[in-house]
Amino acid sequence: MGASLDGRLVVAISSRALFDFEEENRVFETGDDRAYMRLQLERLDVPAPPGVAFSLVRKLLAFNTEGRPRVEVVILSRNDPASGLRVFRSARHYGLAIERGAFTRGASPWRYLKPLRAHLFLSTDESDVRSALAAGVPAARVLPEAAHASAAHPDEVRIAFDGDAVLFSDEAEQVFQRDGLVAFQAHEAQRAATPLPAGPFKPLLEALHRLQQDPDAPLRVRTALVTARSAPAHERAVRTLIDWQIGVDEALFLGGLPKGEFLREFEPDFFFDDQTGHVQSAAAHVPAGHVAAGVANAG
Structure with a gap:
């Protein structure tokens, strides 16, 4: 039998919503994707700082216990696959058990939400969010400049x-x-x-x-x-x-x-x-x- 996400709360999230890639994104927005890829590879062993949705993801993943996977978090990113290496390494650095991802090198990744049966999509890209909502998936545009969550309620x-x-x-x-x-x-x-x-x-x-x-x-x-x-x-x-x-x-x-x-x-x-x-x-x-x-x- 193949793998299944049935019965889990499925959250899809972009790399910029999960991690603070604002400095790298400024390079990306120049249109020089090769320079962006080079920068990400140069920083491959440098964990990206937590982003706005980091606390939410970390806590949701903490619902998973031995033999009871309750939550699945999947990266859906406009990054190229090579840059995706840093995303997964950063997740591993923080102990985030994220195993699945789609990296589309500039193309909109929202179309993969349906086969994931996602309950939530968080992205910094408004067009992706609007497309997800039109397809019936709960979605929100994350404000990268927003305050980070309080640490007052760890449980x-x-x-x-x-x-x-x-x-x-x-x-x-x-x-x-x-x-x-x-x-x-x-x-x-x-x-x-x-x-x-x-x-x-x-x-x-x-x-x-x-x-x-x-x-x-x-x-x-x-x-x-x-x-x-x-x-x-x-x-x-x-x-x-x-x-x-x-x-x-x-x-x-x-x-x-x-x-x-x-x-x-x-x-x-x-x-x-x-x-x-x-x-x-x-x-x-x-x-x-x-x-x-x-x-x-x-x-």
Whole structure:
């Protein structure tokens, strides 16, 4: 029987999201891929510094125990295969058990997400993220300049999500964008008992929920809904999660307040939001990614 990833939470990640390759990337962006390859090979034995999503990946891989592979992390990179050597060596240096990867030398690697059945794709390339989302894969553009995760919770993976256009569809967000806050509040109050359609990140929340339910898992999972909603629109969001039979550990209904300082207190290993303003606010304090989905990202 061949190898299988069935039953695992599968995370695909670009090399720049996992490691800090910003200096090398500046060479790559000159268009001289030979110089970039040469630089990476010269640094083959120099471990790359941790990147924005490093903490998330390290903690998720720690869920794997002898005979119980719960999480699979796969590198999907626009790097050339030779440069990929440094990625794997850096992973080995930090004790990250990453065995699989695809290196496409400038071509978009997102097309390999489907055969991987990935629950999450993290990349610094917006076009790859948009393509992944269009294909139905939860994906976010990692901000390389974002703060790194706190080390305060070594035994807990903490992940925070926005609601509309992330966990939920952008149905209500469309009303807000078109008709304003009062109409949005009325729309949601009238439909409080009607669950929202699923958004692009529901599959990731479901996969995390399965990890939460594993009594033998060596780490815990703590999730948070961090949304600009406020009462009375909060009720529909809560009822939707109840309908899905998936809970979150914390729910912050901020009524439009900047999210960054609240996320600083929650200390997630990663935060996902569809609004660039919220992502920028968060990135000053925590690892953050932009979900290019919904009406706010149309065009």
